[in-house]
Amino acid sequence: xxxxxxxxxxxxxxxxxxxxxxxxxxxxxxxxxxxxxxxxxxxxxxxxxxxxxxxxxxxxxxxxxxxxxxxxxxxxxxxxxxxxxxxxxxxxxxxxxxxxxxxxxxxxxxxxxxxxxxxxxxxxxxxxxxxxxxxxxxxxxxxxxxxxxxxxxxxxxxxxxxxxxxxxxxxxxxxxxxxxxxxxxxxxxxxxxxxxxxxxxxxxxxxxxxxxxxxxxxxxxxxxxxxxxxxxxxxxxxxxxxxxxxxxxxxxxxxxxxxxxx
Amino acid sequence: xxxxxxxxxxxxxxxxxxxxxxxxxxxxxxxxxxxxxxxxxxxxxxxxxxxxxxxxxxxxxxxxxxxxxxxxxxxxxxxxxxxxxxxxxxxxxxxxxxxxxxxxxxxxxxxxxxxxxxxxxxxxxxxxxxxxxxxxxxxxxxxxxxxxxxxxxxxxxxxxxxxxxxxxxxxxxxxxxxxxxxxxxxxxxxxxxxxxxxxxxxxxxxxxxxxxxxxxxxxxxxxxxxxxxxxxxxxxxxxxxxxxxxxxxxxxxxxxxxxxxxxxxxxxxxxxxxxxxxxxxxxxxxxxxxxxxxxxxxxxxxxxxxxxxxxxxxxxxxxxxxxxxxxxxxxxxxxxxxxxxxxxxxxxxxxxxxxxxxxxxxxxxxxxxxxxxxxxxxxxxxxxxxxxxxxxxxxxxx
Numbered sequence: 001x002x003x004x005x006x007x008x009x010x011x012x013x014x015x016x017x018x019x020x021x022x023x024x025x026x027x028x029x030x031x032x033x034x035x036x037x038x039x040x041x042x043x044x045x046x047x048x049x050x051x052x053x054x055x056x057x058x059x060x061x062x063x064x065x066x067x068x069x070x071x072x073x074x075x076x077x078x079x080x081x082x083x084x085x086x087x088x089x090x091x092x093x094x095x096x097x098x099x100x101x102x103x104x105x106x107x108x109x110x111x112x113x114x115x116x117x118x119x120x121x122x123x124x125x126x127x128x129x130x131x132x133x134x135x136x137x138x139x140x141x142x143x144x145x146x147x148x149x150x151x152x153x154x155x156x157x158x159x160x161x162x163x164x165x166x167x168x169x170x171x172x173x174x175x176x177x178x179x180x181x182x183x184x185x186x187x188x189x190x191x192x193x194x195x196x197x198x199x200x201x202x203x204x205x206x207x208x209x210x211x212x213x214x215x216x217x218x219x220x221x222x223x224x225x226x227x228x229x230x231x232x233x234x235x236x237x238x239x240x241x242x243x244x245x246x247x248x249x250x251x252x253x254x255x256x257x258x259x260x261x262x
Numbered sequence: 263x264x265x266x267x268x269x270x271x272x273x274x275x276x277x278x279x280x281x282x283x284x285x286x287x288x289x290x291x292x293x294x295x296x297x298x299x300x301x302x303x304x305x306x307x308x309x310x311x312x313x314x315x316x317x318x319x320x321x322x323x324x325x326x327x328x329x330x331x332x333x334x335x336x337x338x339x340x341x342x343x344x345x346x347x348x349x350x351x352x353x354x355x356x357x358x359x360x361x362x363x364x365x366x367x368x369x370x371x372x373x374x375x376x377x378x379x380x381x382x383x384x385x386x387x388x389x390x391x392x393x394x395x396x397x398x399x400x401x402x403x404x405x406x407x408x409x410x411x412x413x414x415x416x417x418x419x420x421x422x423x424x425x426x427x428x429x430x431x432x433x434x435x436x437x438x439x440x441x442x443x444x445x446x447x448x449x450x451x452x453x454x455x456x457x458x459x460x461x462x463x464x465x466x467x468x469x470x471x472x473x474x475x476x477x478x479x480x481x482x483x484x485x486x487x488x489x490x491x492x493x494x495x496x497x498x499x500x501x502x503x504x505x506x507x508x509x510x511x512x513x514x515x516x517x518x519x520x521x522x523x524x525x526x527x528x529x530x531x532x533x534x535x536x537x538x539x540x541x542x543x544x545x546x547x548x549x550x551x552x553x554x555x556x557x558x559x560x561x562x563x564x565x566x567x568x569x570x571x572x573x574x575x576x577x578x579x580x581x582x583x584x585x586x587x588x589x590x591x592x593x594x595x596x597x598x599x600x601x602x603x604x605x606x607x608x609x610x611x612x613x614x615x616x617x618x619x620x621x622x623x624x625x626x627x628x629x630x631x632x633x634x635x636x637x638x639x640x641x642x643x644x645x646x647x648x649x650x651x652x653x654x655x656x657x658x659x660x
Contacts, residue, residue: 161545167412167427172428
C-alpha cells in the first residue's frame with residue numbers, strides 16, 4: 001500500500017517541480033497545475049505516512065530513511081501554508097525539486113518500510129524527532145526564501161528588460177518571511193535538542209556525529225537570529241548566512257547515516 | 263430586438279475630433295435617455311479615446327440613423343469617422359473594449375470602470391442589461407485569467423512596479439524627488455496611490471545638507487532635474503548607506519543627461535534604473551501584453567458567442583411562449599371537459615391527474631423548445647419559429 005501511495009506522491013511532486021520551471025518561463029497555467037501537484041502530492045504523502053503509522057504499532061520514522069520521508073512531508077507542509085499563493089509560486093522552484101529528490105532518496109534508503117523497533121518511547125520519539133524535523137523543515141523553507149531573495153536581488157541589480165514580466169515576491173517580503181520562519185523554527189529545534197540531550201544524559205549514551213552537527217546547526221541559526229536582531233543584518237548578507245545554515249541541515253539529513261534510536 | 267453600435271475611437275479619429283464628441287457623465291446620461299425614447303434602450307460610453315452609442319431597438323435602421331444624427335449634432339465632421347456595428351459584431355466590440363483589447367495600451371484597466379459607469383448611467387432594458395453585464399464579466403475574466411493587465415505600460419508605472427518589487431507594500435515608504443519633471447511627477451503620483459509619501463521635492467535652491475539628510479531615511483529617489491551633470495554621486499550615497507542599516511534604496515533617474523552617478527549601481531542595497539532601463543522594461547512588458555492579448559481574444563470570443571446564442575434565442579422566445587400557452591390552454595380545457603368524471607376524485611387523486619397532464623405537456627414540448635433555441639443560435643430560428651406557428655396554428659396569437 002505504501003508503495004502504491006509513494007508513486008503518486010513522487011509523480012505529483014515531480015509534476016509540481018516541472019510546472020514551477022514552466023511558471024518561471026511563462027507565468028500562468030503551468031504554475032496553477034504545479035500548485036495542484038503540490039496539494040495532491042501532499043495528500044498522497046499524508047496518506048502514505050498514515051498507512052506507515054497504522055501498519056506499525058509505534059513511531060515508524062525513527063530510521064534515517066524514514067525520518068527523511070517525514071522531513072519531506074514537513075517541508076512540503078510548511079511550503080503549503082502560503083507557498084501556493086500566486087506571488088510565491090516561484091518559491092516552489094526552490095522547494096519542490098528538492099522535495100521530489102529527497103523522497104526518492106528516502107525510498108531508496110528503505111523509508112517506505114515499516115521501520116525498526118526502538119527502545120525509546122513513542123512519546124519521546126514523536127517530540128524529539130518531530131520537533132527537530134519540523135525545525136529543519138522551517139530552516140529549509142527559510143533557505144528557499146533566501147535563495148529566492150538572492151536570485152531576485154541579482155535580477156534587480158542586473159536590470160533585465162523582463163524584470164517585471166516574471167514577478168517574484170518583493171525583496172523586503174522575502175527577507176521578513178525568512179526571518180519569521182527561522183524565528184519559529186529555532187525554538188522547535190531548541191526544544192527537540194533539549195529533549196534529546198536530557199535523554200542522552202539519562203541513558204548515559206555518547207554524543208555522536210549527528211548530535212554534534214545538529215548542535216552546530218543550532219548555533220548557526222541562533223547566530224542568524226542574533227545578527228539580524230542585534231547587529232541589523234538583513235538582505236543579501238542574511239540570505240547567504242541562511243544558505244550556509246541550510247548546508248548544515250543537508251549534512252544532518254543526508255550525510256550522516258547514523259540513527260541513534262535503535 | 264437589434265443591438266446597434268455607432269461610435270468613433272482613437273483608431274478612426276484624431277484627438278482634435280474625439281475631444282469634440284467627448285461627453286461628460288451628465289451629458290452622456292442625457293443623450294442615452296434621449297435616444298431611449300419610444301421604448302428603446304441606450305448607453306453612451308465616452309472616454310478620452312472613444313465615444314460610442316449603444317442602442318437596442320426593434321428597428322435597427324432607425325436607431326442607427328438617430329445615433330449618427332446625435333453624434334453629428336455634437337460635431338458634424340465626425341460622421342466620416344464613425345463606425346457602425348450590429349448585433350453580434352457590436353457585442354464583440356463591446357466585449358473587446360471592456361477587456362481593454364481595443365485600447366491604445368492593450369489591457370489597460372481603466373476602461374472596465376468606464377464601461378461600468380456608462381452602463382449605470384444608461385437607460386437599459388433586457389438587451390443592454392445583458393450585453394453590458396456580460397461585457398463587464400468578460401473584462402473581469404480576461405484580467406483574472408491572463409496577465410494582460412499586470413505589467414506596467416508606461417515609464418512612470420514601471421518605476422512604481424519596481425518599487426513594489428523591492429519593498430512590497432509601499433504603505434509608509436518615503437520618496438525623495440530631485441527636480442520635478444512631468445514624468446517624475448507621474449511616477450511619484452503612481453507611488454503615492456500605492457501608499458508611499460513624498461518627503462521632499464528638492465530643486466536647485468534646496469540645501470545640499472538637507473538632501474543628504476533625507477537620503478539617509480528615504481526608500482525611493484526619483485531624479486529628473488535639468489542639471490547638465492551628475493547631481494548625486496556614488497560617494498555621497500555610499501556615505502549615507504552606513505546610516506541606513508541595510509535598508510534597500512531604489513533610485514530612478516529619469517533625467518537626460520543623467521542626474522545619478524551610474525556607479526551607485528555597484529553599492530550594496532542600491533537599485534538604480536535610468537530612463538533607458540525603464541523604456542526597455544516597458545517595451546518588454548508591452549510585447550508581453552500583446553502575447554497575452556491573443557489569449558484574451560479567445561476568452562472574449564467565447565463570451566461573444568454566448569451572447570449570440572442568448573440574443574438569437576430571443577427570436578424564438580415568442581413562438582415558444584405561444585406554443586406553451588396553447589398547450590396549457592388545451593390541457594386546462596380537456597381537464598374541464600372531464601370535470602364530470604374527475605369531480606368524483608378526491609383532492610389527492612385530482613392533484614395527481616393535474617401533475618400527470620402537466621408533465622406530459624412539458625415532456626412533449628421540451629425537445630421542440632431546445633431544438634428551436636439551437637436553431638436560433640444557428641440562424642434558422644426564425645424559420646423554425648414560423649414553422650411552429652404554422653403547424654400549431656399560433657398565427658393569430660402574435
